[in-house]
Amino acid sequence: QLELALKREFGETRNVLADENMCMRVSKQLLVWSQEHTYWIASRFLILGFELDLYSPSEYCMVYWYMHVVFIKLIEKMQLRILASNENSRRKGKKKKDHSKDSVRDTPFPSSCLLLQCYVLLSEGLSMLLAALRKESKSFQSPSIFNTEQERFMQHFDLLQKAQIPECITYYSFKEAAAQAHMDVMKYNFFKEIQKIIPSLKGSFASEPEKLAELRQIEQVAEHNRIALNIINHV
Template sequence: MKRPQGRGLESARKHIASCLTELESILQSADFLRSCFDESCEGDIDDKTTASGFEPIGFDAMLNSRLSAPTPPRAIKILSWKKAVEYFVKLLHDLDVICSYSLDPHLESLLRFVVQFQKSQPDLVARSHLQILNHVNIVEQLLLVQDGKLYGRDPFFAVINKAAALPEATKNHDIQKNESFLQLGMVIANFLNSDGVGNSSLPNKLVMNLLKILCTNAAWQRRKLGKFLQDWRVIYVQLELAFRNEYGEVSSSSNDENTCMKIFQHILLWVEEQTYWIAFRFLILGFELELYSTGEYCMVYWYLYAVLIKLTEKTHLMMAVSHDTAKRKGKKKKDSPKDLARESRIPPAVLFLQCYICLAEGLTMMLAALRNEIPVFHSPSPFNTEHEKFVQHFELLQRACIPDHVSYPSYKESTTHARFSTLAMYNYFKDAQRIAKEVKSSFSNDPERLAELRKLEQVAEHNSVAQNVICRLGALDPSLKVSFEFSHHPFFATVVVKRS
């Protein structure tokens, strides 16, 4: 797996398949080994450290505990024989998933793969094969980033070039040496403490660090992403200042400078889109780590809604820019009516995010109405005020101004007047359900997105029914009990309405 440019992945998969076969044979041998002993084994076989169920001869399983350092005290749990085999089976399956990846140079595909891979909760050994582990005096180069290149093959300049939909002219080496690019390289290099040469004229190191963070466990990932947002925001501000200083408000007539101006514009938009994607990832990891209480769901979904609005906007702009670049590359002389109609449609990826927006807004308004009209939902904490909780959860986002003009007063203003009567006027969940149904056909070749849309549709359907029940009964029925479950989706709650 550590061979450069992914050349050893196919060979690794053969070894993995062989190991899985051996482990299967080992599991099948358990019955035979137990039958070799006349005496029956006492206790549950699942808790034993050998296949036969008897104590090992000449080896003490607690040896690791005795050899461990006495301080600080650490609990060491010895795995049973069965669980140890299951651990290696899962580890090998995780490694096989890594080896089966197609090494797609598109950054969006890579980020989606890493996020999807993390959902299986892989072990540290498997995760370490997706990142660069930096320790004191040790740099271990692994699959994703080798020799400062993606897969050891694609320069990060080329990866960002594709992700930001940059014009083909950027591949020209002379343009990369343009004075404005050199100045930009110095700005980013000073910020990142890099050397400011070569491809550091674009935020390569930020992308490398993002990949590294996404390969960590959920808790560490969220902790680092919150701080990492500051870096992306500062880079955006630095890029914007460099762009304005170089070109001002009026574009130059020089072809080289016009090209560089387009590059700056594409990069600015791309950095902003990635920043909001990181913010979105930061917020949903809070659900996975169970950092939010039920009383805080309203503010979390409200903030998630605000981030999704900006992410959708930037994604739509990026797709429009990509389409425009591809269209210029195709050099069409005249667009047909079919092409014009196709261009006017909202892209499926944008509709996918729009479905998220409808669910987030629907949950925000429902939770706000419940809080405003049913006293049991508005029980202030004896320790922290609502404002303090808002600051605790979103302080890192607020520091980075993500999104702009979003604050606790704006949250209160948006939710204070929510009532059951206003909920009855508009059902956001029906919109989410409609969008999910309509966009399914566009992702027929993408099983991951298709599965996600099915989950979103289920949440929207259940919540739409629950909202109708709540609006019909409302505060008039004191026996009404409303709870929230994550039975259909990991971060969009399903509303459950019961009578006590």
């Protein structure tokens, strides 16, 4: 699979791999490719926890927060891969006189990045909303007599923490982020921003029924939470 991925990204390179610079570029691309797929697996791992009912309502805040961090990293790695791929294409077409030097920088990112941005906004909006509710109304707080919140954090994310996915993310990172959440911050309506993105994505994925179904689910969750946030702000 790695070999096939490299061929897709670079084409046939056996005649130029002797060049140290080319070897370095291939190594960097392989690293970015593996990091992107690692974060994709991490995101699926966290989503699977919801599908299997592994999280209690009092833990949703920390889970959405962790998902938000993972999705951001996933977008970063995806964009790095796309930029590097465009750079490789630029090198192949370097002899063309009309080739723009800024083509890599100005190349728009695909709809897959925009779809991930919806997940970033959704997970961030939900984590901020739940953290604010926990602070201001003590909602979604159900202390366990068996373990602390920090212990539950480690129970859910132990595998990711051991693999340092993402790096430098700990329970205290979550507590610091949650402490800064309040309803005034929610004036930036994450859910409304998602609804602005969805229409363009529907056009991009018009021929992909599974993606359209995914977009409808995201749109529905965003709409329900946008309404809930508006109600909370007027209470």
